[in-house]
Amino acid sequence: xxxHLETKFIHSAGVDKKTGAVNVPIYLSSTFHQxxxxxxxxxxxSRSGNPTRLALEETIAKLEGGTRGFAFASxxxxxxxxxxxxxxGDHVLVSEDVYGGTYRFITEVLNKFGVEYTFVxxxxxxxxxxxxxxxxxxxxxxxxxxxxxxxTDIEIAAKLAKANDCLTFVDNTFMTPLxxxxxxxxxxxxxxxxxxxxxxxxxxxxxLAVTKDEELGNRLAFIQNSFGAVLGAQDSYLLLQGIKTLGxxxxxxSESAQAIANxxxxxxxxxEVYYPGFSFHPGHxxxxxxxxxxxxxxxxxxxxxxxxxxxKESLRIPVFAVSxxxxxxxLSYPATMSHAAMPKEEREKRGITDGLLRLSVGLEHxxxxxxxxxxxxxxxxxxxxxxxxxx
Ligand SMILES: Cc1ncc(COP(=O)(O)O)c(C=O)c1O
Numbered sequence: 001x002x003x004h005l006e007t008k009f010i011h012s013a014g015v016d017k018k019t020g021a022v023n024v025p026i027y028l029s030s031t032f033h034q035x036x037x038x039x040x041x042x043x044x045x046s047r048s049g050n051p052t053r054l055a056l057e058e059t060i061a062k063l064e065g066g067t068r069g070f071a072f073a074s075x076x077x078x079x080x081x082x083x084x085x086x087x088x089g090d091h092v093l094v095s096e097d098v099y100g101g102t103y104r105f106i107t108e109v110l111n112k113f114g115v116e117y118t119f120v121x122x123x124x125x126x127x128x129x130x131x132x133x134x135x136x137x138x139x140x141x142x143x144x145x146x147x148x149x150x151x152t153d154i155e156i157a158a159k160l161a162k163a164n165d166c167l168t169f170v171d172n173t174f175m176t177p178l179x180x181x182x183x184x185x186x187x188x189x190x191x192x193x194x195x196x197x198x199x200x201x202x203x204x205x206x207x208l209a210v211t212k213d214e215e216l217g218n219r220l221a222f223i224q225n226s227f228g229a230v231l232g233a234q235d236s237y238l239l240l241q242g243i244k245t246l247g248x249x250x251x252x253x254s255e256s257a258q259a260i261a262n263x264x265x266x267x268x269x270x271x272e273v274y275y276p277g278f279s280f281h282p283g284h285x286x287x288x289x290x291x292x293x294x295x296x297x298x299x300x301x302x303x304x305x306x307x308x309x310x311x312k313e314s315l316r317i318p319v320f321a322v323s324x325x326x327x328x329x330x331l332s333y334p335a336t337m338s339h340a341a342m343p344k345e346e347r348e349k350r351g352i353t354d355g356l357l358r359l360s361v362g363l364e365h366x367x368x369x370x371x372x373x374x375x376x377x378x379x380x381x382x383x384x385x386x387x388x389x390x391x
Contacts, residue, residue, distance in 0.1 A: 005063065005178050006247030012059040013240050024055040026237045048225050052233040056208075056240050060198075063177040063243070064190050066210035068217035070224050071236055075173065075193025076101050077229035078207030080109070082169055082189050083138075084223045085216075088114030090137040095122045095152060097145040097350040099171065099193075100334075104341035122152035123283060125160070132164050141187075142171040143180075144287070147299040147334045147358040148351045149274040151283025154290055158186030167216070173197070173325070178250050179293035183212045189220070196325030196360075197296070199242035200249050204235045249327065249363060253296035256369060257361040261298045263370055269377055271301040271355065296361045297324055299334070305354035307380045308333060312357075314376035317364055324360030329369060332358045 003011075013024050027050055032043040043049050053071050061069035072078040079102055086092065094106060096119040106117050120131045122141060139161045143152040158168040170182035173193045182190045192198060194206040211217040224230065231239070254277075261275035276287040277294030287294070302308050312320050318329035322337045332338060334352050342352070361369065 004247075006251075008063060009178075009246050010244045012062050012243075013055045024052055024237060024240055026233050027051045028233055046233070047228050047230055050230075050233050050236070052240075053231055053236040056231070056236040059240060059243060060177075060192075060194075060208045061210050064172075064210040065177075065181050065183050066190065066212045066217075067214060068211050068221065070209040070211075070220055071194075071231035071239070072207035072209065072224070073229045073231055074205045075191070075195055075207040076105065077227075078191050078193075078209045079171070080105050081223050081227055081229060082191060082209055082220065083110055083115070084227060085167070085219055086110070086113075086115050086137055089116075089135060091116040091118070091133050091135045092138040092140055093117075093128060093131050093136055093166075094119050094140045095142045095145050095150075096120055097148050097150055097352075098140070098142050099146045099173075100339035100341040102140075102142075102171070103339075103346075121150075122157065123150050125153065125156055128157065129160055132160070132166070136164060136166050138167050138169055140169045140171075141182075142174075143290075144174050144276050144283070144295065144297075146174070146338060147274070147297075147332075147356065149276055149281070149283075149297075149299060151276055151281075151287045153286045154180075154182050154185040154187060158182075158188075161188075162186065174295050174297055175291055175293070176246060176250060178246055179295060180291040183210065185290055188213065188216060194239055194242075195323065197250055198246060198325075199239045200245065200326055201238075201242060202321075202323060202326040202328065202330075204238050204242075206231050206235055206239050250293070250296060252363055253361045254293050256364075256366040257296045257298055257359075258294060259366055260359065260361060260369060260373060263373065264298070264300045267377055269302065269307075269381055271303060273301075274299040274351075297358065298361070299356055299358045301351075301353065302355040302357065302380065303384070307384050308355050308357050310380045310383050311376050314379040315372055316375075317369060317372045318359065318362070324358070326360065327363045329362035329364055330360040332360070334358055 057069035161168040167188040169189045170187045190210045192208040275298040318331040
């Protein structure tokens with residue numbers, strides 16, 4: 001009998017074998033005494049390994065269906081460390097609407113080490129196939145993408161990668177292992193900004209990576225230890241606690257997100273809503289095939305920057321902040337937040353215009369969120385004089 005993921009989230013880390021404590025102990029120790037002069041124990045120094053971090057790493061490996069998990073100091077540390085598997089002269093193919101920090105790392109850091117890159121529209125497999133070069137070593141996918149929620153077919157992309165001797169990396173931050181398991185679809189490395197849904201309480205910054213292949217796991221372990229951007233024991237503990245409630249949180253938030261997306265779609269003031277839960281979303285069939293849910297993040301376009309500003313100022317419940325995936329709803333303005341690192345021209349090509357807002361739906365009562373959004377849109381209409389407003 002296989003347990004559901006919601007059950008695994010709670011029990012994967014297990015109880016402490018020595019004491020029976022139901023929570024993993026926090027081992028605040030940078031170093032470990034070695035009884036034996038010649039043969040060291042499993043832990044020697046916390047950059048190389050820490051028992052609390054290991055419990056987290058084993059947990060995420062189990063949840064993603066991998067063999068090795070790695071915990072990093074941030075999502076960007078996990079992503080950058082994975083890219084360090086590359087060498088000068090290699091080339092990477094990247095989702096065109098990737099998270100702004102990943103874009104910045106690839107275009108302003110990785111390029112300094114001689115790694116070439118091409119951004120492609122990964123909803124178009126022909127474009128992706130054409131962009132592969134003899135030196136392409138990684139296909140890097142974010143699906144749904146951030147913030148315009150484009151969907152990439154992971155299985156087909158991974159097949160294309162394998163046929164060309166490349167690795168497939170998937171940023172699974174938006175879906176989490178509850179809804180999407182990229183390793184099962186053929187990906188080689190799954191990456192997370194665990195700052196988001198996995199921890200869920202806006203209290204830590206953390207990153208995770210998972211591999212299935214033993215040799216690849218060993219190579220990433222070597223980089224994790226060499227580069228040293230590891231997650232501390234206290235944050236590892238908090239992340240383990242967050243993971244326990246992921247199922248309840250993400251299922252509820254996703255239900256509310258679908259209701260909010262429907263409401264926004266039917267509101268004439270809203271020019272466009274990006275949410276993979278719409279049956280008419282171009283990526284909907286692929287998303288349904290490769291995931292078990294639509295998630296709690298949606299983006300929508302108001303007519304102007306002024307409208308976006310009034311909307312933000314009129315909202316009562318969501319916080320206006322960078323980040324997503326928390327118990328509190330978070331409204332973001334991608335142009336100056338998640339995608340500030342992207343030049344305006346590049347942003348606009350990707351649909352990240354001045355009227356675009358992103359909403360990460362939290363755990364507040366859905367009716368309260370809907371009422372708040374409704375009144376804020378009403379104020380936008382009153383103050384901008386937009387017509388055709390009937391809701
Ligand atoms: C999809 C995605 N990937 C990666 C990151 C980077 O993670 P972190 O902020 O934990 O470094 C973020 C952060 O917003 C993100 O949204």
